[in-house]
Amino acid sequence: MIDNDEIRQRSPYKRGADDGLLFGLLLTAIFFAGIFSVDYPVAGLLAAAGMLSVPFVIYKFLRRSYVADIGMTLLSSLWMQGIMIFGCGALISGIIATVYLKWVDPDFINARVADAIRLYRESDMPSGERMAETLEAMVKSHLIPSAVQIVVEMIWLSIFSGSLLSLLMALLARARSVGKTNTKR
Numbered sequence: 001m002i003d004n005d006e007i008r009q010r011s012p013y014k015r016g017a018d019d020g021l022l023f024g025l026l027l028t029a030i031f032f033a034g035i036f037s038v039d040y041p042v043a044g045l046l047a048a049a050g051m052l053s054v055p056f057v058i059y060k061f062l063r064r065s066y067v068a069d070i071g072m073t074l075l076s077s078l079w080m081q082g083i084m085i086f087g088c089g090a091l092i093s094g095i096i097a098t099v100y101l102k103w104v105d106p107d108f109i110n111a112r113v114a115d116a117i118r119l120y121r122e123s124d125m126p127s128g129e130r131m132a133e134t135l136e137a138m139v140k141s142h143l144i145p146s147a148v149q150i151v152v153e154m155i156w157l158s159i160f161s162g163s164l165l166s167l168l169m170a171l172l173a174r175a176r177s178v179g180k181t182n183t184k185r
Contacts, residue, residue, distance in 0.1 A: 054165070058162075
């Protein structure tokens with residue numbers, strides 16, 4: 001007979017939340033690498049490497065669950081676990097990003113817009129001047145999104161794209177059968 005603790009242990013929600021904590025740390029590291037890439041270009045490489053690692057990390061989490069369940073985990077359960085990983089991870093990263101953008105470096109967004117305006121003005125692109133004027137009009141009209149608005153969009157993008165990636169990774173996690181050596185509990 002299966003007790004309640006074992007059922008909770010197998011729950012894709014619990015597994016997703018537990019894995020989401022670690023995944024949130026990865027997303028936070030990617031966020032800070034992206035932020036610091038403005039001053040330290042090598043941080044941009046770290047951010048790119050972090051983003052490229054996401055599918056492999058999700059696959060590892062889902063495969064671990066599939067092996068732990070002796071290959072009996074349903075595709076829908078693995079998919080839900082992946083969605084939970086992205087949801088919990090995005091929330092953790094979003095809270096930290098909000099604190100940073102709102103209270104630690106509140107001028108970050110405006111500084112990046114000012115950089116973009118300068119870049120467009122200095123470019124030789126025919127539409128560069130028009131783009132710079134558009135951005136200046138947005139600044140004057142207070143249409144630049146706030147830190148909270150940007151973070152909420154980041155969270156939604158993470159969850160939406162993560163749900164699609166989780167489906168693919170769940171399919172891949174189930175693609176290889178579980179060997180006899182992995183059937184120990």
